[in-house]
Amino acid sequence: MSEYTAQDFKKGQPRWCPGCGDHFFLASLHKAMAEIGVAPHNTAVISGIGCSSRLPHYMATYGMNTIHGRAAAIATGCKVANPDLTVWQISGDGDGLAIGGNHFIHANRRNINLNMILLNNRIYGLTKGQYSPTSPRGFVSKSSPYGTVEDPFRPAELCFGARGHFFARAVATDAPGTVDILKAAYNHKGASVCEILQNCVIFNNGTHDAVYNKEGRAKNAIYVKHGEPLVFGENSEYGLVQEGFGLKVVKIGENGITLKDILVHDAHCQDNTLQLKLALMGDGDGFPVALGVIRDVDAPTYDDAVTAQIEEVKAAKKYHSFSELLETNDIWEVK
Amino acid sequence: MTIKELDQVVVRFSGDSGDGMQLAGNIFSTVSATVGNSISTFPDYPADIRAPQGSLTGVSGFQVHIGAGQVYTPGDKCDVLVAMNAAALKTQLKFAKKDATIIIDTDAFQKADLEKAAFKTDDPLLELGVDPDRVIACPLTQMVKDALADSGMDSKSVLKCRNMFALGLVCWLFSRDLEIAFNYLRDKFAKKPGLAQANIKVIQAGYDYGHNTHSSAANVYRIESKVKEPGRYMDITGNKATAYGFIAAAEKAGLKLYLGSYPITPATDVLHELSKHKSLGVTTVQCEDEIAGCASSVGASFAGTLAVTSTSGPGICLKSEAMNLAVIMELPLVVLDVQRGGPATGLPTKSEQTDLLQVLFGRNGESPMPVIAATSPVDCFDAAYQASKIALEHMTPVVLLTDAFVANGSAAFKLPDLADYPAINPPYVPEELKGKWTPYMRAENGTRYWAVPGREGFCHILGGLEKDNQTGAISTAPENHDLMTRLRKQKIDNIQVPDLEVLGDKDDADLLIVGFGGTYGHLRAAMDEMRAAGKKVAMAHFKFINPLPANTSEVLKKYSKVVVAEQNMGQLASFLRMKVDGFVPYQFNQVKGQPFVVSELVSAFEEILKK
Numbered sequence: 017m018s019e020y021t022a023q024d025f026k027k028g029q030p031r032w033c034p035g036c037g038d039h040f041f042l043a044s045l046h047k048a049m050a051e052i053g054v055a056p057h058n059t060a061v062i063s064g065i066g067c068s069s070r071l072p073h074y075m076a077t078y079g080m081n082t083i084h085g086r087a088a089a090i091a092t093g094c095k096v097a098n099p100d101l102t103v104w105q106i107s108g109d110g111d112g113l114a115i116g117g118n119h120f121i122h123a124n125r126r127n128i129n130l131n132m133i134l135l136n137n138r139i140y141g142l143t144k145g146q147y148s149p150t151s152p153r154g155f156v157s158k159s160s161p162y163g164t165v166e167d168p169f170r171p172a173e174l175c176f177g178a179r180g181h182f183f184a185r186a187v188a189t190d191a192p193g194t195v196d197i198l199k200a201a202y203n204h205k206g207a208s209v210c211e212i213l214q215n216c217v218i219f220n221n222g223t224h225d226a227v228y229n230k231e232g233r234a235k236n237a238i239y240v241k242h243g244e245p246l247v248f249g250e251n252s253e254y255g256l257v258q259e260g261f262g263l264k265v266v267k268i269g270e271n272g273i274t275l276k277d278i279l280v281h282d283a284h285c286q287d288n289t290l291q292l293k294l295a296l297m298g299d300g301d302g303f304p305v306a307l308g309v310i311r312d313v314d315a316p317t318y319d320d321a322v323t324a325q326i327e328e329v330k331a332a333k334k335y336h337s338f339s340e341l342l343e344t345n346d347i348w349e350v351k
Numbered sequence: 352m353t354i355k356e357l358d359q360v361v362v363r364f365s366g367d368s369g370d371g372m373q374l375a376g377n378i379f380s381t382v383s384a385t386v387g388n389s390i391s392t393f394p395d396y397p398a399d400i401r402a403p404q405g406s407l408t409g410v411s412g413f414q415v416h417i418g419a420g421q422v423y424t425p426g427d428k429c430d431v432l433v434a435m436n437a438a439a440l441k442t443q444l445k446f447a448k449k450d451a452t453i454i455i456d457t458d459a460f461q462k463a464d465l466e467k468a469a470f471k472t473d474d475p476l477l478e479l480g481v482d483p484d485r486v487i488a489c490p491l492t493q494m495v496k497d498a499l500a501d502s503g504m505d506s507k508s509v510l511k512c513r514n515m516f517a518l519g520l521v522c523w524l525f526s527r528d529l530e531i532a533f534n535y536l537r538d539k540f541a542k543k544p545g546l547a548q549a550n551i552k553v554i555q556a557g558y559d560y561g562h563n564t565h566s567s568a569a570n571v572y573r574i575e576s577k578v579k580e581p582g583r584y585m586d587i588t589g590n591k592a593t594a595y596g597f598i599a600a601a602e603k604a605g606l607k608l609y610l611g612s613y614p615i616t617p618a619t620d621v622l623h624e625l626s627k628h629k630s631l632g633v634t635t636v637q638c639e640d641e642i643a644g645c646a647s648s649v650g651a652s653f654a655g656t657l658a659v660t661s662t663s664g665p666g667i668c669l670k671s672e673a674m675n676l677a678v679i680m681e682l683p684l685v686v687l688d689v690q691r692g693g694p695a696t697g698l699p700t701k702s703e704q705t706d707l708l709q710v711l712f713g714r715n716g717e718s719p720m721p722v723i724a725a726t727s728p729v730d731c732f733d734a735a736y737q738a739s740k741i742a743l744e745h746m747t748p749v750v751l752l753t754d755a756f757v758a759n760g761s762a763a764f765k766l767p768d769l770a771d772y773p774a775i776n777p778p779y780v781p782e783e784l785k786g787k788w789t790p791y792m793r794a795e796n797g798t799r800y801w802a803v804p805g806r807e808g809f810c811h812i813l814g815g816l817e818k819d820n821q822t823g824a825i826s827t828a829p830e831n832h833d834l835m836t837r838l839r840k841q842k843i844d845n846i847q848v849p850d851l852e853v854l855g856d857k858d859d860a861d862l863l864i865v866g867f868g869g870t871y872g873h874l875r876a877a878m879d880e881m882r883a884a885g886k887k888v889a890m891a892h893f894k895f896i897n898p899l900p901a902n903t904s905e906v907l908k909k910y911s912k913v914v915v916a917e918q919n920m921g922q923l924a925s926f927l928r929m930k931v932d933g934f935v936p937y938q939f940n941q942v943k944g945q946p947f948v949v950s951e952l953v954s955a956f957e958e959i960l961k962k
Contacts, residue, residue, distance in 0.1 A: 081814035093650030333630035
């Protein structure tokens with residue numbers, strides 16, 4: 017049992033707009049941290065710049081609200097320098113995937129043991145309403161009055177393309193779902209990407225409407241759980257099966273389909289093909305949006321490997337201080 | 352043949368990039384240093400990795416200056432030029448004195464070689480106007496093949512030993528003790544005794560060739576050491592000395608050393624060097640870009656390490672925003688800028704001092720940052736140590752400026768004893784402030800306290816937004832921002848740096864020579880030469896540039912004529928004019944990517960004296 021409550025992680029009065037998805041997420045993060053039980057002083061919360069990147073100011077932990085796009089790089093240095101810290105990296109879709117896209121992919125590739133939170137509202141909020149790298153093609157905003165002419169990133173695809181080993185998704189308003197994936201992200205050793213679907217009430221209101229409330233999720237989302245069949249619907253009446261190279265929605269009980277025919281979720285499968293298919297569902301394609309832990313595969317972490325290599329070399333080499341280092345050179349004596 | 356006693360001599364080894372000229376040069380300098388000569392070296396690499404063999408762009412040089420007394424530079428022009436092929440002779444002749452001895456491998460001056468080196472005739476010496484009497488023309492390749500005929504080595508490996516023949520010949524020319532070179536090779540190839548033996552055999556063959564042929568072109572020289580400072584020495588390049596300085600500072604401060612970096616010429620050797628020393632707990636992360644190199648170091652600093660990021664000019668452009676983050680968060684960080692020719696990609700392998708104003712002012716907002724410039728390869732050690740000490744004790748990013756010249760150059764380094772170096776005491780937040788502490792509380796010298804994550808009772812949030820001086824919360828209050836700006840400036844102004852030292856005729860000089868960083872040796876040599884000719888000259892060289900030494904104004908205003916000599920268009924002169932009222936110096940500016948030439952400095956300074 018954890019000795020902490022959510023209160024132990026709370027600080028200050030958030031200044032996001034009333035109704036902003038960040039409020040919901042923050043409450044879930046406090047709760048998750050309390051349940052995880054790592055002491056506030058062994059926790060570092062590191063963000064970039066943007067509305068959501070204000071978050072560290074509302075944490076009673078160590079933390080930094082840094083510069084635009086660099087949260088993953090700064091968190092990398094922090095974690096590698098002190099692997100004993102639990103490090104949470106907070107970015108929005110602009111911070112994490114536009115200006116910070118390079119650091120996002122490399123943190124995943126290196127598999128730094130970071131909990132990487134991506135608060136995705138598909139809009140630039142702090143600069144007051146420009147399209148972001150996750151805004152859909154044709155999206156009308158202040159900087160795209162006639163609609164964008166570019167395709168968005170799909171965060172899971174980027175994570176998987178960078179050889180990411182953990183990807184989970186939750187809706188900001190869904191506290192239990194959010195707390196669940198945050199705890200799973202903490203428990204996963206390595207870079208853990210959590211995409212949080214959140215609403216911007218001012219500049220992109222309704223962007224995640226289909227799944228933003230409980231009723232919507234019952235209809236339009238599927239909670240995926242490792243080892244359990246991929247069923248969804250208000251009465252769990254639908255399921256996913258594999259067909260050819262793709263997935264297909266089927267109704268259980270129709271055409272002879274039974275629960276046994278439904279695909280069972282495997283988050284631990286090394287091959288990410290089907291996990292990616294799950295992650296990409298729900299883009300107006302007749303499939304539900306997948307929520308929960310989609311991929312969770314063990315792999316060596318960078319920070320562990322760095323520490324292990326240092327220990328290995330320490331054992332193998334004969335010099336362990338500056339003065340001993342000097343002696344490894346060609347030395348001559350002038351008398 | 353005569354034996355000449357010399358005070359100093361400059362030797363330049365040149366050949367194809369793959370000819371091993373750097374190794375031959377290194378061994379020769381080590382052998383010379385071992386007998387107590389003063390040394391200063393300068394490798395001159397081409398920008399291409401491997402230009403076509405024998406081509407003009409593929410020539411690599413290594414110049415070493417050895418002296419009976421102190422030498423400060425690798426020398427303007429050489430007394431002995433080794434040219435391993437036709438292209439080397441053609442490109443390197445300009446670095447040779449008029450009466451220099453030239454050693455060539457006649458086997459690499461065949462028709463095809465001459466064509467590759469764009470000679471128009473089949474007599475390269477005549478074409479270049481070289482007096483054949485000062486050339487030792489030796490069928491070097493053939494002699495190496497003969498020497499190793501029974502070694503069982505393949506022909507490629509045999510040819511790789513050509514550099515050792517040239518080394519042997521030069522050792523003969525300067526009456527060097529071959530045993531020292533042999534020991535060096537036995538050490539270097541400890542795991543391949545066969546290779547060591549082959550190299551030793553070829554050196555001996557080169558030496559014997561010189562001895563037996565008694566080439567009429569050559570004098571044999573002796574350079575007897577006059578000033579010997581007893582002690583144990585090693586040869587060290589500026590980049591290696593820089594890395595050692597960081598290691599020493601981290602050990603003294605009791606901190607882990609972290610380097611976040613991205614490969615860039617000419618700074619990469621610092622990354623290479625530090626990456627080797629994991630047994631000292633050094634952590635190096637080769638990041639995805641320059642920005643991440645600096646940003647990850649800021650993260651590592653927050654986590655409580657001595658954090659360093661290394662780069663050259665183009666990398667500073669990219670790191671600037673993260674450097675500024677360290678300014679406003681008041682975290683320790685050392686940013687190493689090994690300057691090279693700019694702008695943009697510029698001259699990657701060449702040396703300049705053109706980043707000074709960039710590191711002083713090239714960031715948004717009021718962003719005061721200490722700047723230290725290393726004055727020689729060996730001084731890189733002390734400069735890196737001092738930069739780390741200032742960063743850690745004053746909770747600030749510090750820029751350490753070196754340049755390609757000092758970074759790649761080498762000199763004899765007297766092994767330091769860490770006990771002689773000042774303690775490094777970061778301002779950790781005192782335990783008794785628990786419960787009362789806020790992140791921007793300051794110690795007496797104006798420095799913010801350091802609370803490292805993991806410590807209970809000191810949780811806090813830093814960031815790039817302006818903070819309230821009292822509470823540490825985000826603040827845009829006008830008075831607070833003005834106050835914080837002043838506090839950050841005051842903190843840097845409070846840093847104590849040593850006074851500017853005046854060398855030479857400090858009481859009655861007619862001209863004061865002023866410079867900074869890597870030009871120390873050339874300016875010093877120019878001053879010495881002018882004083883030897885009876886001129887009254889003094890010199891003041893800046894290592895600490897921000898904050899300036901307290902006596903800067905006093906020194907600069909004391910002399911009727913002051914010349915600021917730098918390898919840029921006048922950046923230090925501009926800074927000094929900004930800081931010292933009424934200071935109007937003469938300027939000597941050169942941006943050729945090459946070290947200063949002492950004779951050019953002397954004539955320019957003499958002109959100023961005449962004005």
